[in-house]
Amino acid sequence: MTQHALHPADDLLPRDIPVQLIDPTGAPVTDEHFTRPDNDALLRAYRGLVEGRRINDQANALVRQGRLAVYPSSHGQEACQVAASQVLGDRDWLFPTYRDSVAVIARGVSPADTMTLLKGDWHSGYDSHEHRVAPQATPLATQLLHAVGFAQAAKHRGEDTVVLALCGDGATSEGDFHEAMNFAAVFHVPVVFFVQNNEFAISVPLSRQTAAPSLAHKAIGYGMPGQRVDGNDVAAVLAVLGEAVDRARAGGGPSLVEAHTYRMQAHTNADDDTRYREREEVQAWIARDPLTRLRTYLTAEGALDEETEAALAAGAEEIAAALRDALNADSELDPEDLFRYVSTTRSPQLTEQWEQLRGEIDRSIQPTGGH
Structure with missing residues (x-):
């Protein structure tokens, strides 16, 4: 196994x-190490923030409508969502959590497809x-181990793929978080x-x-x-990520990387914060x-005006309308799907069960005689 140099402790500590x-x-704000992205990159990010906020609001409304x-919701955390997508290249992979729908959409997945899990x-x-986005995960931290394994495989194949693995502060208390960190560093x-x-x-x-002084301090261990x-x-x-x-x-x-942000809304619609x-x-x-x-900064820089702002808002509204229309449409259900994806080759037992269910369905839709 190829050995890698150990880092001096001072190089590992966060600010x-x-x-x-x-x-x-x-x-x-001027920083001695990190350079602020140019206005074009920030305007692209602002578009993502506007769309992400509208998606969050629309999704909350769809919950109330039963769709x-x-x-x-990631309301208030959209900067993390947008940046996570924007720093990745075409060959890179994103491993999201259940709260990272905006990041998934920013990566190119349609809003309607993104909401399938939550529907x-x-x-x-x-x-x-196709999108180089792993499935969203509801269990805490399990996707981190998957992300590390994927990155290890990419390394073995000689690819220049980087994997960005997202999680929340609660996930850092899970064993999977620590196992993923240790494996990633050792290998x-x-x-x-x-x-x-x-x-x-x-x-x-x-x-x-x-x-710990911060969650980022856990890295040195x-x-x-x-x-x-x-x-x-x-x-x-954008700069830090x-x-x-x-580097990877x-x-x-x-x-x-630990981002200090805040969950402005409840954990989910089922939570009373x-x-x-x-x-x-x-x-x-x-x-x-x-x-x-960011709106204030870009406006002061002359990179954002009312016309551009209106165009971005209109674009975000189009996304919300498409999401609304998609989720308001009733799904076309195929009962055989219950058996179709269990295994590559359907077992005799599954075939028997499907035939039994199909018979019950056929009988239920046949017209009944009567006077």
């Missing part, structure tokens, strides 16, 4: 203060290989762990998840660098909204 390139007021079974029809409604695979620290794992605050970033500053997230992806592609191995956090706390984060922050 005391998260990286920030645009402050909450929309003013630029979605559940929706874990309850299938485990995944899109072709993972020096091209994977970036991106932790969206939104302060709450359902109802459990971060203070009950870890006693596995021999990989960790970095902290303002997760509501899309410019900073972009560097981590470039160049053979530098895995790294961990008033039981475990105060409204004042939620309101305080409104001033850090990633969308308004």
